[in-house]
Every structure is written in structure tokens, then in C-alpha cells.
Amino acid sequence: MHLEEKQLSSEVKYEGPIFTITHDTVQLENGKSSIRDVLLHNGGVCVIPVTDDNEIYMVKQFRYPFRTVTVEVPAGKLEKGEDHGECGKRELLEETGCVCSEYTYLGEMYPTPAYNSEITHMYLARGLKFEKQSLDEGEFLDVIKVPLTEAIEMVMNGEIKDGKTQLVILKAARILGI
Amino acid sequence: MHLEEKQLSSEVKYEGPIFTITHDTVQLENGKSSIRDVLLHNGGVCVIPVTDDNEIYMVKQFRYPFRTVTVEVPAGKLEKGEDHGECGKRELLEETGCVCSEYTYLGEMYPTPAYNSEITHMYLARGLKFEKQSLDEGEFLDVIKVPLTEAIEMVMNGEIKDGKTQLVILKAARILGI
Numbered sequence: 087m088h089l090e091e092k093q094l095s096s097e098v099k100y101e102g103p104i105f106t107i108t109h110d111t112v113q114l115e116n117g118k119s120s121i122r123d124v125l126l127h128n129g130g131v132c133v134i135p136v137t138d139d140n141e142i143y144m145v146k147q148f149r150y151p152f153r154t155v156t157v158e159v160p161a162g163k164l165e166k167g168e169d170h171g172e173c174g175k176r177e178l179l180e181e182t183g184c185v186c187s188e189y190t191y192l193g194e195m196y197p198t199p200a201y202n203s204e205i206t207h208m209y210l211a212r213g214l215k216f217e218k219q220s221l222d223e224g225e226f227l228d229v230i231k232v233p234l235t236e237a238i239e240m241v242m243n244g245e246i247k248d249g250k251t252q253l254v255i256l257k258a259a260r261i262l263g264i
Numbered sequence: 265m266h267l268e269e270k271q272l273s274s275e276v277k278y279e280g281p282i283f284t285i286t287h288d289t290v291q292l293e294n295g296k297s298s299i300r301d302v303l304l305h306n307g308g309v310c311v312i313p314v315t316d317d318n319e320i321y322m323v324k325q326f327r328y329p330f331r332t333v334t335v336e337v338p339a340g341k342l343e344k345g346e347d348h349g350e351c352g353k354r355e356l357l358e359e360t361g362c363v364c365s366e367y368t369y370l371g372e373m374y375p376t377p378a379y380n381s382e383i384t385h386m387y388l389a390r391g392l393k394f395e396k397q398s399l400d401e402g403e404f405l406d407v408i409k410v411p412l413t414e415a416i417e418m419v420m421n422g423e424i425k426d427g428k429t430q431l432v433i434l435k436a437a438r439i440l441g442i
Contacts, residue, residue: 088404089324089325089326089333089404089405089406090326091326091328099277099278099280099285100277100278100285102277102285102287102299102301103299103301104301104378104379105301105303105379107277107278107280107285109280110328112328114402114404115404116402116404118402120402121280121281122328122329123280123281123282123283124328124329125283125303125329125380126329146267147267148267148268148269149374149377149378150269150288150290150300150302151300151302151303151304151377151378151379151380151381152374152377152381155267156374156377158377163378193420193421193422194422194425195425195426195427195430196327196330196334196425196426196427197375197376197380197427198375198376198380198382198427199327199329199330199334199336199425199426200282200327200329200341201282201283201329202303202329202375202376202380203329203330204376205425206376206427224292224294224296224298226266226267226292226293226294227267228267238438241435242371242435242438242439243371244371244372247372247373247374247377247383248373248374248377249373249374249375249376249384249427249428249431250427252373252431252435253427253430253431253434256431256434256435256438257419257420257430257434260416260420260434261420
């Protein structure tokens with residue numbers, strides 16, 4: 087079929103706590119073969135929590151691949167088969183201490199579809215109420231509150247680097263007419 | 265230092281044509297140790313080509329990790345040390361046959377900063393002129409032209425899944441006031 091690639095073989099190269107790496111051979115539409123290395127991932131979820139005053143909560147945390155602290159919306163990875171909506175609410179509560187009365191699905195993104203099966207699900211949380219932050223053992227982060235208008239600036243001027251965070255800020259801005 | 269994680273050890277687990285996988289042990293700020301598996305990647309670039317009539321060119325291609333055809337802006341991966349601006353122009357030409365007279369940097373995104381060192385650089389291309397598409401051997405894709413307003417709809421209704429594509433469409437829309 088046009089564009090389609092057929093799997094000819096597959097070999098697991100690495101299995102770790104977060105992802106598995108496979109090395110596959112595929113047949114292209116011209117009959118030739120090619121290599122497809124893939125990172126298999128259970129997927130993730132992120133939530134943009136917007137207050138009644140149109141401020142958003144984000145977290146600052148160390149991201150080891152870049153040896154730097156990033157600013158991101160609350161997020162987490164899914165266990166195999168886990169409901170992404172429930173996971174998003176749990177991460178929101180754990181990381182920021184918030185629960186919400188309105189919870190809107192903003193769709194999914196494929197962060198790096200060329201070589202990674204991760205799907206990140208996105209939610210908008212409104213009607214926020216504070217309970218109590220409860221980070222996982224070994225999880226360290228600082229919560230910040232930023233007006234949505236300022237967060238949009240931080241996306242447009244390059245201050246916010248994380249892909250899902252940039253995307254949910256611009257999606258929420260469009261939905262809220264900001 | 266607050267939030268920082270210090271590398272204690274690092275081991276290469278897999279080296280492939282697109283990425284390398286390392287398995288590191290780090291020290292957290294509470295003195296305890298943790299595991300950080302990281303995918304090392306040279307980075308990528310994507311370009312949103314917008315015509316004088318505010319239409320954009322995108323490509324449909326098979327993405328093996330999802331066994332599906334996605335709609336994405338022209339993009340490619342960098343060779344180590346390669347200039348991302350030049351790489352973006354080359355990918356634009358190869359995939360769509362376009363050259364451009366205006367080329368604006370839209371910043372970088374970290375697609376999955378928890379476990380992946382990839383940085384995707386983003387560009388807006390205007391003043392388009394057609395030369396000739398010249399795909400790499402073994403590269404198959406179809407070019408489509410869509411009004412930017414329709415592309416925004418495709419982002420908001422979930423039809424476009426690719427993260428970088430969703431993001432550059434919303435960034436370009438904001439810059440162009442659409």
C-alpha cells in the first residue's frame with residue numbers, strides 16, 4: 087500500500103524502567119528494506135491548571151538529559167493500561183496540590199513520531215481548589231504561578247522550552263480567547 | 265544545589281543509527297541515588313512554509329512507531345554539529361520543492377525532556393518559490409496544501425497529532441494574527 091512500511095523482523099535491544107528499545111527491519115513501498123529503531127513508551131499526560139483569574143500553575147524541575155531546570159505544566163507518565171484522565175488528575179494533585187471541578191480534554195500529541203511510540207494526552211483544568219501537594223519519594227520540584235498572558239510570552243520568546251507545555255499554553259489561550 | 269541531579273555513573277546500553285541509549289545513576293538533592301535512562305539524539309528541525317495566501321504545505325508520511333500516516337510540517341534530523349537553519353532549508357526543498365526569501369526562527373522545543381536530549385528547532389518560511397522536490401532514497405511522502413485557518417482547526421480538533429506540527433501552526437497563527 088502507498089506509504090506503508092511492513093515489519094519484516096523485530097529485536098528487543100534494551101528494556102529499562104521507562105522505555106524499551108526495539109530494532110526492526112521493514113519493507114518500504116518500493117520493495118527495499120530499511121531499519122526502524124523505536125523507543126516503546128506507555129505514554130504520558132499533562133494538565134494546564136488555569137485559575138479563575140487566568141493564571142496558570144507550572145512546575146520547575148531538573149531535567150537530566152539537558153542538565154537544566156525547565157518550566158513545565160504538571161505531567162506524568164502512564165502505567166501500562168492506565169486511564170490518562172485519572173492519571174492527569176493525580177499528577178495535578180501530587181505536584182501542585184490542586185483539584186479541579188472542570189476538566190477538558192485537549193487531545194493528544196506525538197512528541198517524536200519518527201522513532202518513539204509515546205502519546206502525550208493533554209487536559210485543561212479549571213475550577214481549582216487547593217488541597218495538599220504530595221510528591222513522590224525522590225521527586226523534587228517548585229511550583230510557580232504565572233498569568234496566562236505572561237506564559238504565552240514565555241512560549242513566544244523561547245523561555246519555555248518543553249514541547250507539551252508550549253502546546254497546551256497556546257491551545258488553552260485559543261480556547262479561552264486570550 | 266536545589267533540584268540538581270549529579271551524575272554518579274553512565275553506561276551505554278545501545279548505539280543505533282538514530283540515537284544512543286545510556287543508563288545513568290544520579291545523586292538527588294536528598295543524597296539518595298536514582299536511575300536516569302536517556303536517549304541521546306542530535307536534534308531536529310521543522311519548517312512551516314506559509315504562502316502569500318496564508319496556506320501551508322505539509323507532508324503525509326508513514327510513521328512506523330504508530331503504524332499510521334501522519335500529517336506533519338517538513339522536518340528532518342540534524343547530523344552532529346550541523347547548522348539547524350541550513351538543515352531546515354534543505355529539508356523544505358527536498359520534501360516540498362520550495363525555497364523561501366523570508367526565514368524566521370520560532371525557537372526550540374524539547375519534545376520529551378524527561379528522558380530524551382532531542383531539541384527540535386522551528387522555523388517559519390515565507391516568500392515561497394517552487395523549484396523541484398528531491399526526496400532521499402527510501403523516503404516516501406505526499407505533499408498537501410491547507411489554508412492556515414483549516415490547519416488550526418486540525419490542531420484544535422485532534423486531526424493533527426504530531427507535536428512540533430501542532431506547535432508551529434499555533435505559533436505561526438499567533439505571529440500572523442490569525
